[in-house]
Amino acid sequence: MNRSVDRRDFLKTVGVTGATAACAGFTPWLVAAAENVRQTTAWPPADQNLVLAAPITTWDEAVPLGNGLLGGLLWGEKNTLRFSLDRGDLWDERQPENEWWKKYTYAKGKELVDQKKFDILNGPWSTPFNGATPTKLPAGRMEITLDVSQTIKTFELNLATAEGFARLADGTKLDAFFSAAEPVSLIRIPGPAPKAIQLLCPMDVLRKESGADTGPSSGGTVADLKYPDVKVGSEGAAKWYVQQAAEGLTYCVCAESRRVGDETLVAVTVASTNDNPDPLALARKRCSAALVQGYEAMLKPHTDWWRKFWMQSSVSVPDAAIQRHYVLCRYFYGAASRRGAPPMPLQGVWTADCGRLPPWRGDYHNDLNTQMTYIAYQGAGNFDEGATFLDFLWDRKPFFEQFAKEFYGAPGLCCPAIVSLAGRPFSSWCWGQYGASPTNGAWVAHLFYLHWRYTMDGTFLRERAYPWCSDAGQCVLALLKPDANGVLKLPLSSSPEFFDNGDRAWLEPNSNYDLMCLKMLFLSLREMADACGRPDDVKKWADAAAALGDFHADKTDVLLLDAKTPMPFSHRHLSNIIAIYPFNLITREGGEADQRRIRASLAQWDKLGTSQWCGYSFSWMSCLRARVGDGEAALHNLDIFVKAFILRNGFHANGDQTKSGFSSMTYRPFTLEGNFLAMQAVQEMLLQSWSATPGERDTEVLRIFPAAPWRWHDVSFADLRAEGAHRVSAKRENGGTTWFRIVAGRGGIVRIRDNFGGRTPHWTGGDVRKVGENFEVELKSGQTIEATLPKPVGIAPAQLNVAKPIS
Numbered sequence: 001m002n003r004s005v006d007r008r009d010f011l012k013t014v015g016v017t018g019a020t021a022a023c024a025g026f027t028p029w030l031v032a033a034a035e036n037v038r039q040t041t042a043w044p045p046a047d048q049n050l051v052l053a054a055p056i057t058t059w060d061e062a063v064p065l066g067n068g069l070l071g072g073l074l075w076g077e078k079n080t081l082r083f084s085l086d087r088g089d090l091w092d093e094r095q096p097e098n099e100w101w102k103k104y105t106y107a108k109g110k111e112l113v114d115q116k117k118f119d120i121l122n123g124p125w126s127t128p129f130n131g132a133t134p135t136k137l138p139a140g141r142m143e144i145t146l147d148v149s150q151t152i153k154t155f156e157l158n159l160a161t162a163e164g165f166a167r168l169a170d171g172t173k174l175d176a177f178f179s180a181a182e183p184v185s186l187i188r189i190p191g192p193a194p195k196a197i198q199l200l201c202p203m204d205v206l207r208k209e210s211g212a213d214t215g216p217s218s219g220g221t222v223a224d225l226k227y228p229d230v231k232v233g234s235e236g237a238a239k240w241y242v243q244q245a246a247e248g249l250t251y252c253v254c255a256e257s258r259r260v261g262d263e264t265l266v267a268v269t270v271a272s273t274n275d276n277p278d279p280l281a282l283a284r285k286r287c288s289a290a291l292v293q294g295y296e297a298m299l300k301p302h303t304d305w306w307r308k309f310w311m312q313s314s315v316s317v318p319d320a321a322i323q324r325h326y327v328l329c330r331y332f333y334g335a336a337s338r339r340g341a342p343p344m345p346l347q348g349v350w351t352a353d354c355g356r357l358p359p360w361r362g363d364y365h366n367d368l369n370t371q372m373t374y375i376a377y378q379g380a381g382n383f384d385e386g387a388t389f390l391d392f393l394w395d396r397k398p399f400f401e402q403f404a405k406e407f408y409g410a411p412g413l414c415c416p417a418i419v420s421l422a423g424r425p426f427s428s429w430c431w432g433q434y435g436a437s438p439t440n441g442a443w444v445a446h447l448f449y450l451h452w453r454y455t456m457d458g459t460f461l462r463e464r465a466y467p468w469c470s471d472a473g474q475c476v477l478a479l480l481k482p483d484a485n486g487v488l489k490l491p492l493s494s495s496p497e498f499f500d501n502g503d504r505a506w507l508e509p510n511s512n513y514d515l516m517c518l519k520m521l522f523l524s525l526r527e528m529a530d531a532c533g534r535p536d537d538v539k540k541w542a543d544a545a546a547a548l549g550d551f552h553a554d555k556t557d558v559l560l561l562d563a564k565t566p567m568p569f570s571h572r573h574l575s576n577i578i579a580i581y582p583f584n585l586i587t588r589e590g591g592e593a594d595q596r597r598i599r600a601s602l603a604q605w606d607k608l609g610t611s612q613w614c615g616y617s618f619s620w621m622s623c624l625r626a627r628v629g630d631g632e633a634a635l636h637n638l639d640i641f642v643k644a645f646i647l648r649n650g651f652h653a654n655g656d657q658t659k660s661g662f663s664s665m666t667y668r669p670f671t672l673e674g675n676f677l678a679m680q681a682v683q684e685m686l687l688q689s690w691s692a693t694p695g696e697r698d699t700e701v702l703r704i705f706p707a708a709p710w711r712w713h714d715v716s717f718a719d720l721r722a723e724g725a726h727r728v729s730a731k732r733e734n735g736g737t738t739w740f741r742i743v744a745g746r747g748g749i750v751r752i753r754d755n756f757g758g759r760t761p762h763w764t765g766g767d768v769r770k771v772g773e774n775f776e777v778e779l780k781s782g783q784t785i786e787a788t789l790p791k792p793v794g795i796a797p798a799q800l801n802v803a804k805p806i807s
Contacts, residue, residue: 043160043310044327050157052648054166059084059353060670061649063157063164065185067178068338068388070270071349072185074155074164074176079146079195081166081174083187084353085253087270088342090137091421092225092246100124101407101425106479109436110491118503125432132224134420136362137245138351139270140253141200147192159331160310161303178335179298180305183275184290186298187266194264199253201230201241206355221356233280238287242280249273254283258291267291309334312381313719315682318712319635321642322682328650329679332672333377333385342421343389344373346671350651359669363426364419366440367496368573372616372673374447375582375623376680378454379687381721390451393444394464396423397471400441404475408438412474415441431501433494438476439517440496445469446582449524453700456725456746458531466528470537473525476518477544487549490514495561495575507562512552513575519548520583523695530697545695551579551586557593557600567604570612572665574620577601581624584690588628598628611664614654615645616674618662619681626684631707635803638681643806645674652678686715687730689722701774703753704730704740710802713795726750734792741786744779751776761787 055077056062062073062084073084104124112121146152149170156165166174172190179185200208202222230241238256245251251272258265267290271283290298310330317323336348345362346369352358364370370389377386393400393415400413400423407425408414416425417440426435434440448465451457480488493509510518522545529537552560559576560566567576579585580601586594602625610617618641625633644658652674655667685707691699700723708715715732722728725745731738737756744750751774761768766777766785777785 043307046158046160048324048327049159050324050328050650052155054078054152054154056155060350060651060668061647063155063649064332064335064348064350064651065157065162065164065176065178066335066349067180067183068336068341068349068385069183070178070185071336071351072164072176072178073350073353074166076143076152076166078152079148079150081144081146081152083142083144083176083185083268084350085139085141085268085270086349086351086353087139087251087272088349089274089421090139090245090249090251090270090272090351092133092135092137092249093420093422093424094133094246095424096133099406101403105406106408106436106438106491109432113492113506116503118506122432122501125436132220132357133246134361134363134422134424134426135225135357136345136347136351136421137225138202138205138222138353138358139251140202140241140243141205141353142253142255142266142268143196143198143200144187144189144194144266145196145198146189146194148195150191157328157331159327160306161299162306162331162335163299175295177299177302179290179302181301182286182290182298183271184267184269184286184298186290186295187268188295189264189266191262193259194257194266197239197255197257197266199232199239199241199255201243201253202355203227203230205353209354223355224357238284240280240283250279252279252283254280254287256284256287256291260294265291265295306334309382309385313379313717313721315686315715315717315720317682317686317715319639322638325642325646325650325675326679326682329376329675330380330382332675333380333382336672337377337385337388339384339388339391341388343370343392344672345421346673348672359671361426364421366415366417366419366444367434367437368616368620369671369673371443371447371582372620372677374676376676376683378450379680379683379720379722381719381727383451383455386447386451390448390464392423393448394468397468399423401471407436408475408479410475410478412471412476412478413441413468414438414472414475415444417441431497431505433492433501433505434496436492437494437496437514438479438490439514441472442476442517442521443578445472445521446524449528452528453723454721454725461528462532466525466532469521469525469528473521473541473544476521480518480544480548482547486547488544488547493562496573498561498567498571498573498575507565509562510548511562511576512559513561513578515548515551516579516583516585519545519579519585520694522548523585526695527697542695551597553597553600557596558604559597559601567608570608570610572612572614572617574605574617574624577605577624581620581627584627584692584694587690587692589692602628610662613663614665614674615641615652615656616654616671616677618645619652619674619677622681623677623684626681626707627688627690629707631685631709631712632799632801632803634681634685634707635709635711636806638678639803639806641674641678650675683720685709685712686717687720687722687728689724689726691723698724698746698748700724701751701753702726702728702742703755704728705732705737706753706755708732708735710735710796710798711805724748724750734795736792737789738791739786739788741784742779744781744783744785747779747781749776750779750785756789757792759789759792761789763787 056075062075065072071086076082151169164176176187240254255268267287271279276282404414417435418426452465489509493511495511495513499505526541622637651670655665656663688703718729727743730740768777
């Protein structure tokens, strides 16, 4: 398959033909450099594929496949092939209590905290449910016993086409994919017909695996769900089981095989009553139709979809492990998050296949997990994959409004901190102090704002982003009351997940975490209201942001947990410094006061160490260090994450899997937010576009290679997205930027930070002027500006703080 980009097609995308290249100022070197960068937008090359030696003996190290709705894990050993199955909307939504939030309201919680009756409050707000639900459900497993002459040697994920391979000892390979066009998976097996194709329901898996531990688990095993036995059936080459779940949900797993020449095709799907009242009939129809079409015919629309996905953007960095992980994380967006399907919970569409319920019940955790799971799609330009979560939030808006009224006694809406697929709150799995916090919903609202900033979609702004975020703002604004100095304070405050669920976890309002979430929400609402032409709202939100007061810091400028409480120990959640990242409230361009706070606070984090960090802490810190321009620390933390906190298939594990002392946490359960933070860390090192004056419209500044570490002498990226909906491509050689192109999103002034080390850009495509630290040019939407810069003669010597590779 041709993975190159035709030169003439490339030049057309830039707006330059061979006849006009010279007139436009395009030297042969510029054309070559630009084309070289554009080449990276082809499909990922084979050397970036995930390749795993057999045997794979556990589901969480398997090759992950999926199409957003359905997910599968490919694993096995010798001549046994396992295919773990999942479906995003398989949930048991049963609540053990009737709407506990109506009885133990936020006001009641405030009363109990004031009376120091913490034990009483810890019951309904903190104690895990005695039952197993609500929970995400596994779908089961298919096991294929190959002919005795066939032995699996390696497994592979072909990223370009989203196919899974099992390469056999005789040199042939087994192929599998989850169709991007149809809710079905196809497997093609070469050679002799399989000896057996067996379907195992979750209870069968439990009996077979003896409920192998997944780490922290919120509901025990699938036996605790007390479902009736599955109904098993077969006809001809088709077999199935039908599981009656709860509250009217029934799902069917069906597989059918067909012999075609010297190959065997197997189609498998999971259908449910969410699709059709008769999921068995639908599942059988889907499998039969897939087999009639055949593997190649089904593969074509699938690979067409993935080609469009990969063509959105690309990066190329010289660190092979980080490059492979970046591409794999982008693949996770395509495989596990599609519009029309549920968004990714903690484990995406790869729910535990061991007879146990997933860690933390596979919920939607909104005290960092969902926010960070959907933090990287904007820069990559995979907006449909990210909009899935925003659709989920929008569709549950009526319940979030009800929850705000019933729990907080407030207007507007609040997204609970921990929710099921239905949007219903769990009795907090990160303890009541955080599960009951309204500011987690304020942080969730930030994703609506970012989606608008990166797309500049006016319809989305007016019809979704501003209404949802404004309602979120109305809720927290109603809770805030002025103190004696006129500073707005919440009734209760905390900082995830400091002091667990102990008495000390109730901090003095407002904690820095709460304050930072609130201030970012109000400032983004000010900006959105301005863009919507709502001057009264502009004033309201600006006044609210100002009335929150300043952030809490000690005399040495270290950011505290609240007005009095210093950060006492190493901790996994960067909650007291989120004003630095992901928000742009404290920036390296915000003046000396901001710079002192950044230096002092990060020095304290360094001093306290990483003993209590999870994997996501390292990739989050990598993003943060990149945001403040420290590419060496960004690379160091990202290096540790990639080396020690992923399983061999790339899944982020919460604990240090190498037991090298990076963290005292060495446990295994995987969650996906650490992966996407790692992806975002790369993007933050290559391109940043935040405004140093949040709340003011259209004040973003493009910073090209703002935190590229010394080791990355030669780097390139194509079509990364920036705030303002701009598309940016660039090339770096010998440690210096040598070429970049910007395709304007919104019309208006585009600002490019001059961080080129005194080298002067040669511009084509616009009237560029130097204004302070920036180059400025006025562009129309879709207009292109390009620049070339002299290539540095040699690579500058490494500085003392250079990030050394992690062995």
